[in-house]
Each structure stands twice: as C-alpha cells, then as structure tokens.
Amino acid sequence: MTNTLKDEILQKEIWRGEVPVEYVLADGEVGVMNKPSAYYQLVPRMSYLPFYLQDVRDHFAPSVPQLGNDAKMWLSYRNVPVKWQLPAGVIYDIIKQGVEEQGTKLIQLTVHFEGFPEDQILQLQHEDELRFFFNHSLKEAACIKFGSAKSIITLSTSDQQDLCEAVRDCHSRFSNYQKIREKIERHAEGQSDKLPVRLFVGTAQDPLDKYKMLLRAARQDLTFGQLLHFVLPKHFPEQHNQSSPMAEAKALLHGVSPLVSCPLKFVAENASNPDFWINIVVVLPRETNA
Incomplete structure (x- = not known):
C-alpha cells in the first residue's frame, strides 16, 4: 500500500x-x-x-x-x-x-579540555556511549509510536551498526537509513495512536541551560498547531485561520516555522529525527514564562 x-x-x-x-x-x-x-x-x-x-x-x-x-x-x-x-x-x-x-x-x-562540569553535562569518553544513547532514545520513541520496542531490540547487529553510521554520515547514507526505518516499521507489533514529541521551551532571553525539555506522547490526529495549543495554550491559542503561520511565540522545526494546519502524522513521517522523535524548539515572547 x-x-x-x-x-x-x-x-x-x-x-x-x-x-x-x-x-x-x-x-x-x-x-x-x-x-x-x-x-x-x-x-x-x-x-x-x-x-x-x-x-x-x-x-x-x-x-x-x-x-x-x-x-x-x-x-x-x-x-x-x-x-x-x-x-x-x-x-x-x-x-x-x-x-x-x-x-x-x-x-x-x-x-x-579542563574543568569538566560533571554536575551539568554527561560525560562522553567514547563514541560507543553516544551510539548507546541514540539506541536508548530510539527504543523510547518506539514504545510510544508502536507500543513496544521489540522491532528495535530485534534488529540485527549489522542493521544497528548501519543505523548509527547513517546518523553519523547523514548526507551519503539516507537510503540506508530509510531501508532500516522501513524494516523497523514493518516488524513493529502494532501502531499506537500516539507520536513521540520533544519540545524545548524557553524565551528569547534565556541562556542555553534554561530551556525546558517537555516530553509528550501526542495524538496522531492532531495538527501542529493543535499540539502546541494543548501543551502551551497561553502562548498558542486556537487558530481561526488554519493556514497561517505561528505568531508571537515561535515554534521551530528544523529551523523553520511550519503552518499550524500541518498534520502531525505528516511531520512524523517526513520531519522526525532518526530516533523517531519530533523535536520542536519553542521560543516564547520576552518577559513571559511557559
């Protein structure tokens, strides 16, 4: 199909x-x-x-x-x-x-190279730790999207390696990633009605460490604008003109502001990160709180 x-x-x-x-x-x-x-x-x-x-x-x-x-x-x-x-x-x-x-x-x-801030960021001694973190994030997303991480856990060792290499070298390995993603989706036990979403929320005045990360299992039938309204209703009221871009508060997906009418399922299919998470950066107006 x-x-x-x-x-x-x-x-x-x-x-x-x-x-x-x-x-x-x-x-x-x-x-x-x-x-x-x-x-x-x-x-x-x-x-x-x-x-x-x-x-x-x-x-x-x-x-x-x-x-x-x-x-x-x-x-x-x-x-x-x-x-x-x-x-x-x-x-x-x-x-x-x-x-x-x-x-x-x-x-x-x-x-x-000095004064590593152990109380503020995770240590990373080897790339294998990054690969482990990526796989863990992928499993979390699979549990939300498919109801189980089985299709990730049962990937062959070579597929797991190819997946990480595709994330490392995005430009030349897009087709490799697509093949593995299709295999994951094909072998998933089911499909939930939820999608994995991360929102990074802060104001235009906030330093990097003040942005809050909000995790959501969002309903698949929502639009991009409806998702933002449910999570941050104060800053994203219900839109009368569903074809208009966001105003005041800004929601960035890969550096651009999508239309509020864009279906979240379309975003998940085409603009989620390699670990299946939809990552949205939300910049609130100055002098406001989430």
Whole structure:
C-alpha cells in the first residue's frame, strides 16, 4: 500500500540540512604564544556534535601542550556547557532562536579540555556511549509510536551498526537509513495512536541551560498547531485561520516555522529525527514564562 504521507523530496532536503559551527579554544587554556585560529564545520542537523569533534580536537591539541589522551573535551556557549546528547539542529535552533533575527548564521562554541562540569553535562569518553544513547532514545520513541520496542531490540547487529553510521554520515547514507526505518516499521507489533514529541521551551532571553525539555506522547490526529495549543495554550491559542503561520511565540522545526494546519502524522513521517522523535524548539515572547 502506498504511503500518501511520505514526501521523499522533503525528507532528503531535511537530511541534507547543515548547521555552521565556529569553534574557538577557551582563552585560559591556550598554552602557546599565539592563540590558535578558529575551526569551522558544517554539521548535519540530524546528527550529533561528538561524531565530528575528533577533527576539532586535533586542530587545537598543539596549542594545549599538557593535553593528555584522557583529557575530557567539552563545549560551551556563553559560559554554559552544551549537552552533547541533543541533535546538532536542536542545539543550533536554541542558540540562534530564529536564524533570521541574527546578524550571522554561525554559532560560536568554546572548546575546553579542563574543568569538566560533571554536575551539568554527561560525560562522553567514547563514541560507543553516544551510539548507546541514540539506541536508548530510539527504543523510547518506539514504545510510544508502536507500543513496544521489540522491532528495535530485534534488529540485527549489522542493521544497528548501519543505523548509527547513517546518523553519523547523514548526507551519503539516507537510503540506508530509510531501508532500516522501513524494516523497523514493518516488524513493529502494532501502531499506537500516539507520536513521540520533544519540545524545548524557553524565551528569547534565556541562556542555553534554561530551556525546558517537555516530553509528550501526542495524538496522531492532531495538527501542529493543535499540539502546541494543548501543551502551551497561553502562548498558542486556537487558530481561526488554519493556514497561517505561528505568531508571537515561535515554534521551530528544523529551523523553520511550519503552518499550524500541518498534520502531525505528516511531520512524523517526513520531519522526525532518526530516533523517531519530533523535536520542536519553542521560543516564547520576552518577559513571559511557559
């Protein structure tokens, strides 16, 4: 049966999305006469920063003479540690709070090798830990979407490896991911009436660590606007014009504001992250609380 909700062109465009990142070494950690130049990357929106940090480490290592192999590298934005387990696109949208309102599309992250903030972010010693986290997130989403994580747990080892490699290298492995996703959906024991949604909610004034993450098992029959109304009715009243974009409070999905009339099932099919979660960044008006 043909899936009428599937829009492969849109899926590919979202998977091709990248965020521009500038990395600079923390001033207090420069161990040479001249501060090293910044390092620049284009990171896939759907992927995770740690997959791309080895090149960053190699770039700055000569400027930190006492750097050991076991030194824990971490990132911050305006003195706030960056949570590595969030997709790169979510981190970008929270920081930028709407790219069109900023003078540059770059986000500048500070690189640290000292003073790891253990009480603020999780440690990440090896990429395998990121893969484990991704699989755990995928299982959580499957329980909401299918009522069980069985189709994830029963994936072959090679499929699990291919899935993680597709998340790491989004541009060249889109078709690989689609094949595994279809296998997961085909082997799922059932289909619930819920969809996994994460909302990251803050104001235009909030620093990175003040955004609240709200988890929801949202009804499939909702529109994008109805979901926002149910979760944040104060900021997203029922819309009279269902074809209009959001106003005042801003809801970003992969950096853009969808129409309120967009069916949530369409969003889940074409714009969910590789772990099946729909990630929405909500920027509330200034001087308000969620």
